[in-house]
Amino acid sequence: MSKHLSSGELALYVDAMRLERAPELPGSIQLHVSRCEQCKKEVLELLELTDTLPYNTEEPHPYFDRVITPPSAAWVTAWRLAAVLALAVGLGAIWYVLDPFGEIRVEPRAESVIEDSARSADEVATSTREPAVSEASTEAGDMAARFVESPNLEDLVGMPLRSGAAASGSPAAGAVLAAPIELTWRTTEAGPFRVSVLDNTDRVVLDTAVASSRVIVQQRLGPGLYYWKVVAGGKLQLVSKFLVDGHRKATGTGP
């Protein structure tokens, strides 16, 4: 049995019986009194002992005649706004989590021991692991670095040389090429010619001597900016440059 009625609840029950409004009592009080003989006795006693007291039934009762005011229009609006805001935040959170138009992020896959053991050594050697985001950004940084102009060679491209040699080369400076790369030049000097190809860090990737004024670079060059120079008779004849784009399959000497 739950706690007995308090004096306030007892008084409320008595008021209810005087006003014949017992069915309007709070359900918890009704339920308790139904099951508790002690509280029935107390209600009955109080009712009978105060029976002869004058009772103004016209006076509004603080509980049974309480005015339940509906919420004001301002409150309704505020609640609606709050509801809409909450809905928007909720939808935004769902959108963010699901990311329907975003890039598909590929997390590095942890290969299981079983998979590793099942693979042949060759497969493991040739398999390419999907790069992580950090690796991809590092590679992007490296790739960009390969196209940075060389401070030592850039100024010499297309400039009149102190040797006074008048030479022109093909392809034009800055052409984008792919292997095989054909380099040709014309100069007043006779051969033999020493032809060097350098990357943008001034590292020589090809150095060869030819009798004619033509070289075909068979070597597969990685993407990047390359410089090439021709020396004849101990004098620098020509400095030019070309680009190798890894995604482009070009033939010929370019524009």
Place this chain on the structure above:
Amino acid sequence: MPPRKPDTPIRTPSPATGPEQESRPTSNRREVELLHENPGQLIVEYRSMIGIVVWNMIQRGVFPPGEHKELVQAVTVKLLQLIPNIRRGYDGRSLLRTYVSAIAVNTLNRLARGQRRSEKGLPPGDPGTEDPALDLADHDIQVYVRRLGRILHLFPDYRPKLIVILKCYYRITLEEGELRQWYPECDRFSREQLLALSRTQTNDLAHGELFAALAPIVGEAEGRRVSADTLRKWTDHRIAEILRLLNGNPPRSSFDRKTLGELLERLSISQGELTI
């Protein structure tokens, strides 16, 4: 066992012998304001109400008639001491005067228990017993009919069911409204059966047969299986509880199962349908 009447007849206080008649009650809001601003004035205003409550207890034989003034004074002093508790305890749902009268009744009951112990030399905690010889024939039975009507309101959770079962038990003709209030979806067959049960004579149908006939209908109404024995026990418990409430503690009357039926019949006649 014949019903007994109270030692002192219950009557309303007369202007000559009783306390001063109370003036028309003031508004509850004003009384609540007084409770917080001028509680002394509030208790002074409630003094006549306290007098009526004390008088009613004297009428019940709880206190000797000569103690009225002293009791009113004692309760008034106690209420003044309890002002902080009243301020805290009053939740504003009931009328303040009903709440204060509940506290006054508690105070008087404590005083009465103390008096009984000192008079009879009972150890503390041992409730006093009284065995008043009452004779219902000399008493206004309407007081008890009214009391029974109030008692039935103290079973709010299953009052409609209780009325139907009691009327069948005492073979008091059921009213359609009473039946509807308990079991609105009652089909025609069950309804006619219940009405017929309430009209049979006790000699024609034993209680066992009555509960056997009632149980399936009660089970149908409550959506569960109810056996005749379960229903009989439930009814016995409720009747015993009603009798305890009716006779009071200490007992002021000695109604039994049989005379309870007579009271219920009178109540039905006076009120028609015993619906809410």
